Amino acid sequence: xxxxxxxxxxxxxxxxxxxxxxxxxxxxxxxxxxxxxxxxxxxxxxxxxxxxxxxxxxxxxxxxxxxxxxxxxxxxxxxxxxxxxxxxxxxxxxxxxxxxxxxxxxxxxxxxxxxxxxxxxxxxxxxxxxxxxxxxxxxxxxxxxxxxxxxxxxxxxxxxxxxxxxxxxxxxxxxxxxxxxxxxxxxxxxxxxxxxxxxxxxxxxxxxxxxxxxxxxxxxxxxxxxxxxxxxxxxxxxxxxxxxxxxxxxxxxxxxxxxxxxxxxxxxxxxxxxxxxxxxxxxxxxxxxxx
Amino acid sequence: xxxxxxxxxxxxxxxxxxxxxxxxxxxxxxxxxxxxxxxxxxxxxxxxxxxxxxxxxxxxxxxxxxxxxxxxxxxxxxxxxxxxxxxxxxxxxxxxxxxxxxxxxxxxxxxxxxxxxxxxxxxxxxxxxxxxxxxxxxxxxxxxxxxxxxxxxxxxxxxxxxxxxxxxxxxxxxxxxxxxxxxxxxxxxxxxxxxxxxxxxxxxxxxxxxxxxxxxxxxxxxxxxxxxxxx
Numbered sequence: 001x002x003x004x005x006x007x008x009x010x011x012x013x014x015x016x017x018x019x020x021x022x023x024x025x026x027x028x029x030x031x032x033x034x035x036x037x038x039x040x041x042x043x044x045x046x047x048x049x050x051x052x053x054x055x056x057x058x059x060x061x062x063x064x065x066x067x068x069x070x071x072x073x074x075x076x077x078x079x080x081x082x083x084x085x086x087x088x089x090x091x092x093x094x095x096x097x098x099x100x101x102x103x104x105x106x107x108x109x110x111x112x113x114x115x116x117x118x119x120x121x122x123x124x125x126x127x128x129x130x131x132x133x134x135x136x137x138x139x140x141x142x143x144x145x146x147x148x149x150x151x152x153x154x155x156x157x158x159x160x161x162x163x164x165x166x167x168x169x170x171x172x173x174x175x176x177x178x179x180x181x182x183x184x185x186x187x188x189x190x191x192x193x194x195x196x197x198x199x200x201x202x203x204x205x206x207x208x209x210x211x212x213x214x215x216x217x218x219x220x221x222x223x224x225x226x227x228x229x230x231x232x233x234x235x236x237x238x239x240x241x242x243x244x245x246x247x248x249x250x251x252x253x254x255x256x257x258x259x260x261x262x263x264x265x266x267x268x269x270x271x272x273x274x275x276x277x278x279x280x281x282x283x284x285x286x287x288x289x290x291x
Numbered sequence: 292x293x294x295x296x297x298x299x300x301x302x303x304x305x306x307x308x309x310x311x312x313x314x315x316x317x318x319x320x321x322x323x324x325x326x327x328x329x330x331x332x333x334x335x336x337x338x339x340x341x342x343x344x345x346x347x348x349x350x351x352x353x354x355x356x357x358x359x360x361x362x363x364x365x366x367x368x369x370x371x372x373x374x375x376x377x378x379x380x381x382x383x384x385x386x387x388x389x390x391x392x393x394x395x396x397x398x399x400x401x402x403x404x405x406x407x408x409x410x411x412x413x414x415x416x417x418x419x420x421x422x423x424x425x426x427x428x429x430x431x432x433x434x435x436x437x438x439x440x441x442x443x444x445x446x447x448x449x450x451x452x453x454x455x456x457x458x459x460x461x462x463x464x465x466x467x468x469x470x471x472x473x474x475x476x477x478x479x480x481x482x483x484x485x486x487x488x489x490x491x492x493x494x495x496x497x498x499x500x501x502x503x504x505x506x507x508x509x510x511x512x513x514x515x516x517x518x519x520x521x522x
Contacts, residue, residue: 077443082490104450107442107460118442125447126490140490158451166472169484170448177487185451228454 001070002098002152004180006041007206013269014290015072015183015208016281017044020055026063032278033069039282039291042070042099044183044271051078051111058092065096072154073097076105081121082130086139089131093149101154101183102127125173128153132178155179157207159187159196160229168199175203183271186212186223188232190262197266208269211259213277213284214252217241253280257287264288293321293384294407294498295328298427303336303380304343306400306430310377312348313340314369316391318356318383327403328352328382336380336402348375356387357419363394373397384408385421385429385436392434393419398478399434401427407498425495431483433474438491440467446488448472 006013016036021029033043043064047057061071073092080088092100104124108116122130130140137148155174161167171182187193187209200207212230214220217240220232236255243251260270270290274281285291297303307313315333322328333350340347349372353365366373373379378398381388384405392399406425420439428446429436438444442460449468452459456469475481 104443104445107452109460120443120445121493122490123443123445123447124450125487129487156451161453162455163472166448166468166484169481172485173447173487228452228459 001042002150003042003070003072003154004152007181007268011041012264012290013042013181013206013208014040014285015042015044015269015271016040016278017046017271017273018060018278019046019049019276020057020060022052022054024055026055026060029060030063030067033064033067035279036281037069039285040272042072044072044074044101047074047076047103047105048079048111049106051106051108051113053111053113058088058095058097061092061097062095070099071097072099072101074101074103075127076103077120077122077124077127078105078108079119081119082140085122085127086130086134089134089151090145090149093151098150099152099154100131101156102131102179103156124155125170125177128155128174128177128179135178152180153178154181154183156185157182157200158185158229159193160185160189160231162229164196164199171200172203175205179205181206181208181269183208184210186210186227186230186273187263188230188236188259190259190266192231193263194266206268208271209260209263209267210271210273211256211284212273212275213256213280214240215275215277216248249277249280252277253283253287256284260284260288260290264290293325293405293423295322295325295382295384295403295405297327297335297382298402298404300339303339303400303402307340307345307378307380310345310398312346312375312377314348314373314376314379314397315340315350316356316362316365316379316381316383316387317350317352318354318381318387319352320355320357320383322356322383322387322403323352328356332382332402336382340380348372356381356383357390359390359394362387362390366391366394385423385427385439386419388427388429389419389421389434389436392429392474396478398430398480400430403427404495406495423496423498424491425498426492428488431488432471433478433480433483435467435471435474437467437471440470444491446491448484 045057045060061073064071108118137145157171217237220237223230317328317332337347349369353361380400380402381391382402388401404425404427405421405423408423422438453466458464458466
């Protein structure tokens with residue numbers, strides 16, 4: 001199933017996200033995704049998130065597919081050149097993967113193998129373009145394929161980027177290159193998000209607002225200091241700071257649900273990034289009135 | 292010694308498509324030795340541009356375009372002519388183009404591709420770097436090199452890690468694409484960011500052996516060899 005089919009039907013699309021484990025023990029991951037069964041339309045699988053070596057996105061996507069979940073294969077330009085990227089795209093297709101999220105990827109030095117050679121042969125725009133070209137039955141240099149993949153291609157955008165203009169210009173390039181939907185960086189400020197939505201109306205492309213579950217006040221402060229374009233307002237930090245440790249998940253769920261309620265009228269879907277708190281995703285969706 | 296070669300004429304004329312009056316600067320250092328720069332380079336560029344309906348409002352040769360002090364001294368003498376120019380065409384290595392661009396508020400177009408720096412990379416005193424990629428993009432990026440300055444070598448704008456003008460790799464470092472955006476805004480060329488730039492051709496980074504043999508550098512090399520024979 002392609003997410004684009006759901007958008008076409010006018011469905012408010014819900015996705016969540018899981019990060020593969022470091023190692024071969026997939027049991028906890030499989031148990032966590034079970035909690036999402038029937039509650040989300042698709043599940044993103046991250047590609048060596050934060051540049052940390054771990055189990056690959058494609059393998060986990062296939063495991064999800066075998067269990068009747070719809071995976072969104074995240075693919076970054078950090079670790080593969082254009083041969084490997086194109087090859088992985090057609091490999092993903094034959095394994096049943098239909099939704100692909102194309103990203104540039106975090107830089108190598110942010111992860112656990114800072115000595116590694118950064119690749120970045122393509123950027124996110126050219127990766128989208130390459131995927132689109134494969135869908136047209138050709139590789140990047142025009143050689144004909146014997147059998148072409150058919151994907152719904154997605155991309156990311158940061159509504160909190162400062163300045164916003166170059167971010168939107170890049171978004172325009174991504175649409176031109178083949179992006180059919182966008183998942184955003186974490187949003188905590190509905191007003192700012194509204195401005196972003198107004199500035200991108202001309203693109204007529206589905207946008208899924210990104211929601212990151214706040215785990216603690218410390219995490220919120222860390223994101224404010226270190227994550228580009230993410231700003232958690234002080235009132236939300238205070239709520240998290242005053243909650244006792246066992247109360248934090250409850251508060252976090254309330255905050256996320258309230259944000260979704262405020263934001264859902266402005267966009268076509270929500271992408272929840274639970275960062276390990278997958279078990280609270282159903283609560284968030286329920287409180288937000290989505291399930 | 293540095294090796295550069297002239298960009299294809301189509302590419303040069305294409306980047307000057309919107310400009311009527313052009314000022315030409317040529318390097319009299321390595322570029323002259325490669326027969327891209329120097330007086331001969333200026334003659335060749337002027338002739339071609341005039342043939343294609345451009346007006347040359349001024350030109351000069353600077354001994355080392357990579358040396359900002361020398362470039363600034365020269366530029367100072369041509370302020371009136373530069374004010375009449377829509378853009379500046381520079382025949383030099385990538386450093387020279389960046390050095391000129393950092394000192395004037397005009398679009399600066401590279402006339403050459405830098406393909407090889409050998410063991411000697413000019414005499415610049417600034418922070419500009421040239422990776423000798425053989426496919427100079429400084430025309431599109433407002434004279435700021437995305438290959439040399441962006442750790443991810445991005446070609447189509449900043450990544451998600453760019454934050455308030457700083458780079459995710461080093462918070463002390465300015466994001467190259469934030470700088471490029473500001474620069475293009477300043478010179479009225481933001482439209483450059485509206486076209487998808489194709490992926491880089493890494494093969495161009497391997498200088499053809501014949502180009503390395505075709506310049507003064509080869510003579511220096513030959514002289515040295517003779518001395519060794521005498522010893």
